Amino acid sequence: MNFDLNDEQRAIKDTARELLASRFKLDKVRELAESGSYDDAIWKExxxxxxxxxxxxEEHGGQGLGIVELMLLCEEVGYACAPLPLFSSAAAGLVIASAGSDEQRERWLPELSSGQVTAGIPATAPEDDSVMIDADGAAVLAFDRGEGPRLAEPSEVEISGLDLIDRTRRYSQLSGEGGQEIPGEIDWALAAITIAFAGELTGLAQRAMEMAVEYARDREQFGRPIGAYQGVSHACAKMLYDVEEARSLTYYAAWCADAQPESLPLAASMAKARASEAAWDVAAASLQVHGGIAFTWEHDLQFFLKRARVSSGLYGTPRRHRNRVADIAGLGSLEPATA
Amino acid sequence: MDLTLTTSEQAFRDEIRGWLEQNNPGAAPVAGDDAEFEFRRGWQKTMHEAGFAGLSWPEEYGGRGASMIEQSIFNQELALSRAPMPANVLGLVMGGPVVIAHGDTEQKERYLEPILSGEEIWCQGFSEPDSGSDLASLKTRAVKSNGGWRITGQKVWTTYAHEAKWCMLLARTDPESPKHRGITYFIFDMEADGVEVRPLRQITGEAEFNEIFFEDAYVPDENVVGEVGGGWQVAITTLMFERAGLGAAAAISVSNSLDDLIALIRERGLAEDPMVRDRVARLKMGVEALRLGGMRTLTRTMKAGIPGPEGSLGKWEWASVNQELGELAMDVLGPAAAVDGEEWTYRFLRSRANSIEGGTTEVLKNIVAERVLGLPKLR
Known part of the structure; x- marks a missing residue:
């Protein structure tokens, strides 16, 4: 038994942290968020x-690693609050690799895996307005309008932009029923995507916590750093409690996707519900620790706060996931009335 | 990252599981009386004869030299099978490890074997009426006298004091030194003159704890563990072992309680109540986070050699989950919850102490803020 990253996983995480920190300094995040765009040169790299x-x-042009490794990359993207179409392309890759036809795999996987093209994917269930991530500018779109999963090129459907409070990612809505069916079973891919997204939420929470802790060490009031007051320090301790619970459940779920599929449905729902709540609670508490300064447009915490708020409702609201946890924990199923 | 057991860990688990199937004595008689204690003493004897008491102690001291993972597997299997706790839990988890780490050769020969067999029970004399969270402010005095020391003062919240032969006693040997330095750790004989034990009745109605009054009670020099004046460091080791040793089993027993609660909810026809479902889901996530966090802490401790301050998160989490569980059980039971002597009512009331005993949640938050997050100290 060993609940820790191995050397290779550690190296992947550290490399991603370093590279994303240098490419996405917070000024850069702000510039991209305010223009609602991505930086093509950074994506190319x-x-x-x-x-x-x-x-x-590997046979489809990928690296042949697991969901743990993908989740770690997503955690670092969240930590950097990076405007980057990584998650969407990786998620579409998982769907096509595990459920696509041979032809779909050959057509899309090598180009998606090498970053030559990007994909748009749905982030909500069909009955919840079919919000898409990264659909504009994508070469291929995966979607489900209630008739089963499909794959289309942009010319085959209609895409209309959607302005959400989170401007560090591109959202849109899709209509039309073009393209082809994805023939295989997508349950595993959906669970894996949900877990990778929980990784991103965990990274957002981690960074929002670090911002609060740093501020609490530096900011002085009444003659001492505010972090010396228990009203503030205990709020920071609670942030760590939330972040570490989210991380334990998310890493475990990612490991289940790779190694223990029988535990996957429960693990994925626990991870997403907990990480969603942690990301929002920590971001909100971080704003409180910062005080007025973080309520200003010029402060960067807003990007984490807004991305956390929007992301927590995608890939199943925490409420819906908790309903599923209650089911699997032994209370039996109950369809929720709404999202 | 690999959360499965290795082949040898699995073989060890199977051995324990097989042995427990044969030997688990089942639930103890009614809680809190002497019959229960003797029942648990018998259970510890059975464990000791099979070589399972003090599993992680080195072989030269009568243990089995088991790894921390094996010790944790054993504790988990014990909790999973709902076997009772051994009688001398404080001796096994705190007293013995402290004697092994800080005691001299004579002390090791004298004290360790009877801890394992359950023949000599240990209790812990740390807290005082005016020294709870601020333990280092303790006032119980030890005055040099005739090849030993005379103890005067009062201890409180002492589990098993009325059953114990030995007390891990912290007393102030030098009132002039700074507060952390003038303290000495004694192994005190509870049969000595000048000691009085009074039961402390708690809100559950039972008397799980005691107060101890010392009036000029004598303890010889050879019963000092470590240096005179070096008791604080010895005590810190004790508390570290306490948190590390009891964590894994605690997570399993909360998980058992949640299973009981889910059965109760179904029985009462509340499985479809959305409010109840939401609370159950949160508890399930809390219980799982506690279990997984325990595994992460264990992995880290194996690498570092000693438990780190992040263990404080687990204790905080455990208290919070167990209290929420008790509250949901009360809501599910409705008016029946108020019936005195009901098992759930007992668990509910008992859980109120969880956020106080073994480090209050507020102290744990201070530890997390200062030692994990690096925030400035209040003092």
Whole structure:
């Protein structure tokens, strides 16, 4: 039994942390968020490293690693609050690799894995307005309008932009029923995507906590750093409590996706519900620790706060996931009335 | 990252599981009386004869030299099978490890074997009426006298004091030194003159704890563990072992309680109540986070050699989950919850102490803030 990253996983995480920190300084995040765009040159560089194909089998041009490794990359993207179409391309890769036809795999996986093209994917269930991530500018779109999963090129459907409070990612809505069916079973891929997204939420929470702790050490009031007051320090301690619970459940779920599929449905729902709540609670508490300064447009915490708020409702609201946890924990199923 | 057991860990688990199937004595008689204690003493004897008491102690001291993972597997299997705790839990988890780490050769020969067999029970004399969270402010005095020391003062919250032969006693040997330095750790004989034990009745109605009054009670020099004036460091080791040793089993027993609660909810026809479901889901996530966090702490401790301050998160989490569980059980039971002597009512009331005993949640938050997050100290 060993609940820790191995050397290779540690190296992947550290490399991602370093590279993303240098490419996405907070000024850069702000510039991209305010213009609602991505930086193509940065994507060319990072996409070229094969990150989107990290969990795609080698025979399809991927790196053949697992969901743990993908989740770690997503955690670092969250930590950097990076405007980057990595998650969407990686997620589409997982769907196509595990459920696509041979032809779909050959057509899309090598180019997606090497970052030459990007994909758009749905982030909500069909009955919840079909919010898409990264659909504009994508070469291929995976979606489900209630008739089963499909794959289309942008010319085959209609995409309309959607302005959400989170401007560090591109959202849109899709209509039309073009393209082809994805023939296989997508349950595993959906669970894996949900877990990778929980990784991103964990990274957002980690960074929002670090910002609060740093501020609490530096900011002085009444003649001492505010972090010396228990009203503030205990709030920071609670942030760590939330972050570490989210991380334990998310890492465990990622490991289940790779190694213990029978535990996956429960593990994925616990991870997403907990990480969603942690990301929002920590971001909100971080704003409180910062005080007025973090309520200003010029402060960078807003990017984490807004991305955490929007992301927590994607890939199943925490409420829906908790309903599923209650089911699997032994209370039996109960369909929720709404999202 | 690999959360499965290795082949040898699995073989060890199977051995324990097989042995427990044959030997688990089942639930003890009614809680809190002498019959229960003797029942648990018998259970410890059975464990000791099979070589399972003091599993992680080195072989030269009568243990089995088991790894921390094996010790944790054993504790988990014990909790999973709902076997009772051995009688001398404080001796096994704290007293013995302290004697092994800080005691001299004579002390090791004298004290260790009877801890394992359950023949000599140990209790812990740390807290005082005016020294709870601020333990180092303790006032119980030890005055040099005739090849030993005379103890005067009062201890409180002492589990098993009325059953114990030995007390891990912290007393102030030098009132002039700074507060952390003038303290000495004694192994005190509870049969000595000048000691009085009074039961402390708690809100559950039972008397799980005691107060001890010392009036000029004598303890010889050879019963000092470590240096005179070096008791604080010895005590810190004790508390570290306490948190590390009891964590894994605690997570399993909360998990058992949640299973009981889910059965109760179904029985009462509340399985479809959305509010109840939401609370159950949160508890399930809390219980799982506690279990997984325990595994992460164990992995880290194996690498570092000693438990780190992040163990404080687990204790805080455990208290919080166990209290929420008790509250949900009360809500599920409705008016029946108020019936005195009901098992759930007992668990509910008992859980109120969880955020106080073994480090209050507020102290744990201070430890997390200062020692894990690096925030400035209040003092």
């Amino acid at each position: 990072i996409g070229g490293l094969g990150w989107a194909g990290i969990a795609v089998p």
